[in-house]
Amino acid sequence: MIINSQEIEYRNFYRDFIQSKKPILIKSAFKPNTLNKIVTDKKDKIKPLYSRGAAPFLYTYFDDSTIRNYVFNLPIIKCLLDNPNTQFREKMRLWHHNKGNISYFHYDQRSTDLLNICLSGSKQWLLLPPDAPLKCWPFYNIALPFQRKKKKQAISLIMEQGDLIYIPRNWFHQLMTLEHNTKNINLIFNDLTDNQMATRERELTSIKRLFIPNYIYGDNIAMLNNTIDSVPILKTLARLFRELLPIFIFIFITIIFLSIQAVTLGTIAINTIILKQIS
Ligand SMILES: O=C(O)CCC(=O)C(=O)O
Numbered sequence: 431m432i433i434n435s436q437e438i439e440y441r442n443f444y445r446d447f448i449q450s451k452k453p454i455l456i457k458s459a460f461k462p463n464t465l466n467k468i469v470t471d472k473k474d475k476i477k478p479l480y481s482r483g484a485a486p487f488l489y490t491y492f493d494d495s496t497i498r499n500y501v502f503n504l505p506i507i508k509c510l511l512d513n514p515n516t517q518f519r520e521k522m523r524l525w526h527h528n529k530g531n532i533s534y535f536h537y538d539q540r541s542t543d544l545l546n547i548c549l550s551g552s553k554q555w556l557l558l559p560p561d562a563p564l565k566c567w568p569f570y571n572i573a574l575p576f577q578r579k580k581k582k583q584a585i586s587l588i589m590e591q592g593d594l595i596y597i598p599r600n601w602f603h604q605l606m607t608l609e610h611n612t613k614n615i616n617l618i619f620n621d622l623t624d625n626q627m628a629t630r631e632r633e634l635t636s637i638k639r640l641f642i643p644n645y646i647y648g649d650n651i652a653m654l655n656n657t658i659d660s661v662p663i664l665k666t667l668a669r670l671f672r673e674l675l676p677i678f679i680f681i682f683i684t685i686i687f688l689s690i691q692a693v694t695l696g697t698i699a700i701n702t703i704i705l706k707q708i709s
Pocket residue numbers: 485525527532533538544546603605614616
Protein backbone atom coordinates (compact mmCIF):
# COMPACT_ATOMS: atom_id res chain seq x y z
CA MET A 431 0.00 0.00 0.00
CA ILE A 432 2.94 2.33 0.63
CA ILE A 433 5.99 2.25 -1.56
CA ASN A 434 9.04 4.42 -2.09
CA SER A 435 9.42 5.94 -5.52
CA GLN A 436 12.83 4.23 -5.88
CA GLU A 437 11.20 0.84 -5.44
CA ILE A 438 8.72 1.20 -8.25
CA GLU A 439 9.13 0.46 -11.94
CA TYR A 440 7.03 3.09 -13.68
CA ARG A 441 6.72 0.85 -16.75
CA ASN A 442 4.91 -1.74 -14.60
CA PHE A 443 2.73 0.69 -12.70
CA TYR A 444 -0.23 0.17 -15.04
CA ARG A 445 -0.01 -3.63 -14.87
CA ASP A 446 0.71 -3.91 -11.14
CA PHE A 447 -1.67 -1.32 -9.73
CA ILE A 448 -4.07 0.17 -12.28
CA GLN A 449 -5.10 -3.12 -13.89
CA SER A 450 -5.33 -4.91 -10.58
CA LYS A 451 -7.17 -1.91 -9.04
CA LYS A 452 -4.90 -1.69 -6.01
CA PRO A 453 -4.59 1.67 -4.25
CA ILE A 454 -1.04 2.75 -3.62
CA LEU A 455 0.75 5.67 -1.98
CA ILE A 456 4.09 6.47 -3.58
CA LYS A 457 6.43 8.37 -1.27
CA SER A 458 8.57 11.12 -2.82
CA ALA A 459 7.15 10.55 -6.30
CA PHE A 460 8.14 14.04 -7.46
CA LYS A 461 10.04 17.15 -6.30
CA PRO A 462 7.28 19.47 -5.21
CA ASN A 463 9.02 22.86 -5.07
CA THR A 464 8.91 23.83 -8.76
CA LEU A 465 5.28 22.82 -9.17
CA ASN A 466 4.32 24.50 -5.91
CA LYS A 467 5.91 27.73 -7.16
CA ILE A 468 4.13 27.55 -10.55
CA VAL A 469 0.80 27.00 -8.80
CA THR A 470 1.44 29.81 -6.28
CA ASP A 471 2.35 32.21 -9.10
CA LYS A 472 -0.91 31.36 -10.84
CA LYS A 473 -3.10 31.59 -7.78
CA ASP A 474 -5.24 34.38 -9.24
CA LYS A 475 -5.90 32.42 -12.43
CA ILE A 476 -6.82 28.98 -11.14
CA LYS A 477 -9.58 28.47 -8.65
CA PRO A 478 -8.71 26.10 -5.83
CA LEU A 479 -11.42 24.32 -3.86
CA TYR A 480 -11.12 25.99 -0.49
CA SER A 481 -14.16 25.35 1.56
CA ARG A 482 -14.68 22.80 4.30
CA GLY A 483 -15.83 19.52 2.83
CA ALA A 484 -15.54 21.01 -0.65
CA ALA A 485 -14.74 17.72 -2.36
CA PRO A 486 -18.20 16.33 -2.75
CA PHE A 487 -20.03 19.47 -3.71
CA LEU A 488 -17.82 21.39 -6.10
CA TYR A 489 -16.40 20.16 -9.32
CA THR A 490 -14.34 23.13 -10.44
CA TYR A 491 -11.75 21.93 -12.88
CA PHE A 492 -8.95 24.21 -14.00
CA ASP A 493 -7.11 24.16 -17.25
CA ASP A 494 -3.63 25.63 -17.42
CA SER A 495 -1.09 24.53 -20.00
CA THR A 496 2.01 25.29 -17.88
CA ILE A 497 0.74 23.23 -14.97
CA ARG A 498 -0.55 20.49 -17.24
CA ASN A 499 2.79 20.26 -19.06
CA TYR A 500 4.62 19.99 -15.79
CA VAL A 501 2.29 17.48 -14.16
CA PHE A 502 1.76 15.32 -17.24
CA ASN A 503 5.52 15.12 -17.75
CA LEU A 504 6.26 13.76 -14.29
CA PRO A 505 7.78 10.36 -15.19
CA ILE A 506 5.14 8.22 -13.50
CA ILE A 507 2.26 10.16 -15.01
CA LYS A 508 3.87 10.36 -18.44
CA CYS A 509 4.26 6.60 -18.46
CA LEU A 510 0.52 6.18 -17.85
CA LEU A 511 -0.40 8.88 -20.32
CA ASP A 512 1.59 7.13 -23.04
CA ASN A 513 -0.24 3.89 -22.33
CA PRO A 514 -2.98 3.44 -24.97
CA ASN A 515 -5.22 1.86 -22.32
CA THR A 516 -5.67 5.05 -20.35
CA GLN A 517 -7.82 8.04 -21.21
CA PHE A 518 -6.90 11.07 -19.12
CA ARG A 519 -9.07 14.12 -18.58
CA GLU A 520 -6.93 17.16 -19.40
CA LYS A 521 -8.48 19.40 -16.79
CA MET A 522 -7.36 19.05 -13.19
CA ARG A 523 -8.61 20.05 -9.77
CA LEU A 524 -6.63 21.88 -7.11
CA TRP A 525 -7.50 21.54 -3.45
CA HIS A 526 -6.22 24.13 -1.01
CA HIS A 527 -7.13 23.37 2.57
CA ASN A 528 -6.15 24.29 6.10
CA LYS A 529 -5.64 21.95 9.03
CA GLY A 530 -8.82 20.21 10.14
CA ASN A 531 -10.68 20.33 6.81
CA ILE A 532 -12.57 17.15 6.10
CA SER A 533 -13.70 16.02 2.68
CA TYR A 534 -16.22 13.42 3.80
CA PHE A 535 -16.47 9.85 2.51
CA HIS A 536 -17.48 9.79 -1.15
CA TYR A 537 -16.48 8.03 -4.34
CA ASP A 538 -15.57 9.90 -7.51
CA GLN A 539 -18.32 9.58 -10.08
CA ARG A 540 -17.98 8.51 -13.74
CA SER A 541 -15.99 5.38 -12.79
CA THR A 542 -12.74 7.28 -13.01
CA ASP A 543 -9.49 6.16 -11.44
CA LEU A 544 -7.73 9.00 -9.70
CA LEU A 545 -4.22 10.19 -9.04
CA ASN A 546 -3.62 12.85 -6.45
CA ILE A 547 -0.30 14.63 -5.84
CA CYS A 548 0.62 16.65 -2.77
CA LEU A 549 2.33 19.98 -3.43
CA SER A 550 2.53 21.13 0.18
CA GLY A 551 1.36 20.10 3.66
CA SER A 552 -0.16 16.70 4.42
CA LYS A 553 -3.43 14.80 4.47
CA GLN A 554 -4.80 11.62 5.93
CA TRP A 555 -6.67 9.44 3.46
CA LEU A 556 -9.21 6.87 4.66
CA LEU A 557 -10.08 4.27 2.04
CA LEU A 558 -12.86 1.72 1.73
CA PRO A 559 -13.15 -0.73 -1.19
CA PRO A 560 -16.18 -0.76 -3.52
CA ASP A 561 -17.17 -4.27 -2.44
CA ALA A 562 -18.10 -2.85 1.00
CA PRO A 563 -20.07 0.17 -0.24
CA LEU A 564 -21.29 2.83 2.15
CA LYS A 565 -24.89 3.97 1.91
CA CYS A 566 -25.08 7.31 0.14
CA TRP A 567 -27.45 10.28 0.01
CA PRO A 568 -30.20 9.63 -2.56
CA PHE A 569 -28.93 9.96 -6.14
CA TYR A 570 -25.54 11.15 -4.86
CA ASN A 571 -21.97 9.91 -4.37
CA ILE A 572 -21.53 11.12 -0.78
CA ALA A 573 -21.86 8.65 2.09
CA LEU A 574 -24.52 9.19 4.71
CA PRO A 575 -23.30 10.07 8.20
CA PHE A 576 -22.98 7.33 10.85
CA GLN A 577 -22.22 3.84 9.39
CA ARG A 578 -19.45 3.97 11.97
CA LYS A 579 -18.74 0.25 12.03
CA LYS A 580 -17.93 0.16 8.32
CA LYS A 581 -16.05 3.46 8.35
CA LYS A 582 -13.83 2.17 11.17
CA GLN A 583 -12.55 -0.54 8.82
CA ALA A 584 -11.08 2.05 6.46
CA ILE A 585 -7.41 1.86 5.53
CA SER A 586 -5.52 4.98 6.65
CA LEU A 587 -2.66 6.47 4.63
CA ILE A 588 -0.76 9.70 5.31
CA MET A 589 0.15 11.69 2.23
CA GLU A 590 2.93 14.26 2.51
CA GLN A 591 4.53 16.84 0.25
CA GLY A 592 5.92 15.18 -2.89
CA ASP A 593 3.80 12.01 -2.54
CA LEU A 594 1.40 10.61 -5.11
CA ILE A 595 -1.59 8.42 -4.40
CA TYR A 596 -3.52 6.19 -6.77
CA ILE A 597 -7.16 5.44 -5.91
CA PRO A 598 -8.99 2.94 -8.16
CA ARG A 599 -12.50 3.67 -9.42
CA ASN A 600 -15.40 3.41 -6.99
CA TRP A 601 -13.24 3.34 -3.85
CA PHE A 602 -14.72 5.46 -1.08
CA HIS A 603 -12.34 8.02 0.35
CA GLN A 604 -12.36 10.62 3.12
CA LEU A 605 -9.60 13.15 3.62
CA MET A 606 -8.53 15.08 6.65
CA THR A 607 -6.08 17.95 6.19
CA LEU A 608 -3.28 17.73 8.75
CA GLU A 609 -1.43 21.02 8.12
CA HIS A 610 -2.22 24.57 7.15
CA ASN A 611 -1.69 25.51 3.50
CA THR A 612 -2.03 21.98 2.17
CA LYS A 613 -2.31 21.86 -1.61
CA ASN A 614 -2.97 18.85 -3.75
CA ILE A 615 -3.82 18.32 -7.41
CA ASN A 616 -6.18 15.65 -8.62
CA LEU A 617 -6.05 14.01 -12.06
CA ILE A 618 -8.63 11.57 -13.31
CA PHE A 619 -8.57 8.97 -16.04
CA ASN A 620 -10.41 5.90 -17.24
CA ASP A 621 -8.82 2.53 -17.72
CA LEU A 622 -10.09 1.51 -21.16
CA THR A 623 -9.63 -2.19 -20.50
CA ASP A 624 -12.01 -2.12 -17.58
CA ASN A 625 -15.77 -2.26 -17.98
CA GLN A 626 -16.64 -2.85 -14.34
CA MET A 627 -19.02 -0.30 -12.87
CA ALA A 628 -20.37 -0.22 -9.36
CA THR A 629 -23.95 -1.53 -9.51
CA ARG A 630 -25.50 1.57 -7.99
CA GLU A 631 -23.54 3.92 -10.27
CA ARG A 632 -24.71 1.92 -13.30
CA GLU A 633 -28.33 1.94 -12.18
CA LEU A 634 -28.26 5.66 -11.33
CA THR A 635 -26.99 6.38 -14.82
CA SER A 636 -29.68 4.17 -16.28
CA ILE A 637 -32.24 6.35 -14.45
CA LYS A 638 -30.71 9.44 -16.09
CA ARG A 639 -31.12 7.70 -19.46
CA LEU A 640 -34.85 7.28 -18.77
CA PHE A 641 -35.23 11.04 -18.58
CA ILE A 642 -32.48 12.15 -21.01
CA PRO A 643 -32.48 9.51 -23.80
CA ASN A 644 -29.12 10.49 -25.33
CA TYR A 645 -27.35 10.89 -22.01
CA ILE A 646 -23.66 10.10 -22.35
CA TYR A 647 -21.89 8.76 -19.30
CA GLY A 648 -18.61 10.27 -18.14
CA ASP A 649 -16.01 10.93 -20.80
CA ASN A 650 -17.89 8.86 -23.37
CA ILE A 651 -16.06 5.58 -22.84
CA ALA A 652 -17.97 3.27 -25.21
CA MET A 653 -17.42 0.21 -23.03
CA LEU A 654 -19.08 1.85 -20.01
CA ASN A 655 -21.92 3.35 -22.02
CA ASN A 656 -22.70 -0.11 -23.43
CA THR A 657 -22.70 -1.56 -19.93
CA ILE A 658 -25.35 0.98 -18.92
CA ASP A 659 -27.50 0.06 -21.92
CA SER A 660 -27.73 -3.48 -20.62
CA VAL A 661 -29.37 -2.56 -17.29
CA PRO A 662 -32.87 -4.15 -17.29
CA ILE A 663 -35.71 -1.66 -16.93
CA LEU A 664 -36.97 -3.43 -13.79
CA LYS A 665 -33.59 -2.91 -12.08
CA THR A 666 -33.64 0.77 -13.11
CA LEU A 667 -37.12 1.25 -11.68
CA ALA A 668 -36.22 -0.65 -8.50
CA ARG A 669 -33.22 1.66 -8.04
CA LEU A 670 -35.40 4.72 -8.64
CA PHE A 671 -37.79 3.46 -5.97
CA ARG A 672 -34.95 2.74 -3.51
CA GLU A 673 -33.46 6.21 -3.97
CA LEU A 674 -36.86 7.93 -3.66
CA LEU A 675 -38.06 5.91 -0.68
CA PRO A 676 -36.04 7.78 2.01
CA ILE A 677 -37.19 11.10 0.48
CA PHE A 678 -40.84 10.00 0.67
CA ILE A 679 -40.36 8.76 4.24
CA PHE A 680 -38.79 12.10 5.18
CA ILE A 681 -41.67 14.07 3.59
CA PHE A 682 -44.23 11.79 5.27
CA ILE A 683 -42.64 12.19 8.73
CA THR A 684 -42.40 15.98 8.23
CA ILE A 685 -46.10 16.17 7.28
CA ILE A 686 -47.08 14.09 10.34
CA PHE A 687 -44.89 16.25 12.59
CA LEU A 688 -46.30 19.52 11.19
CA SER A 689 -49.86 18.18 11.44
CA ILE A 690 -49.34 17.26 15.11
CA GLN A 691 -47.90 20.74 15.73
CA ALA A 692 -50.86 22.36 13.93
CA VAL A 693 -53.42 20.29 15.88
CA THR A 694 -51.65 21.05 19.20
CA LEU A 695 -51.49 24.78 18.46
CA GLY A 696 -55.13 24.75 17.31
CA THR A 697 -56.23 22.98 20.52
CA ILE A 698 -54.29 25.46 22.66
CA ALA A 699 -55.88 28.39 20.75
CA ILE A 700 -59.42 26.96 21.15
CA ASN A 701 -58.83 26.26 24.85
CA THR A 702 -57.60 29.84 25.35
CA ILE A 703 -60.70 31.26 23.63
CA ILE A 704 -63.03 29.04 25.71
CA LEU A 705 -61.24 30.01 28.93
CA LYS A 706 -61.52 33.70 28.02
CA GLN A 707 -65.27 33.31 27.33
CA ILE A 708 -65.84 31.49 30.64
CA SER A 709 -64.01 34.13 32.66
O1 LIG B 1 -8.21 16.70 -1.10
C1 LIG B 1 -9.38 16.60 -0.80
O2 LIG B 1 -9.83 17.07 0.25
C2 LIG B 1 -10.32 15.86 -1.70
C3 LIG B 1 -9.63 15.08 -2.78
C4 LIG B 1 -10.52 14.12 -3.48
O3 LIG B 1 -11.60 13.77 -3.06
C5 LIG B 1 -10.06 13.56 -4.76
O4 LIG B 1 -8.95 13.81 -5.19
O5 LIG B 1 -10.87 12.84 -5.38
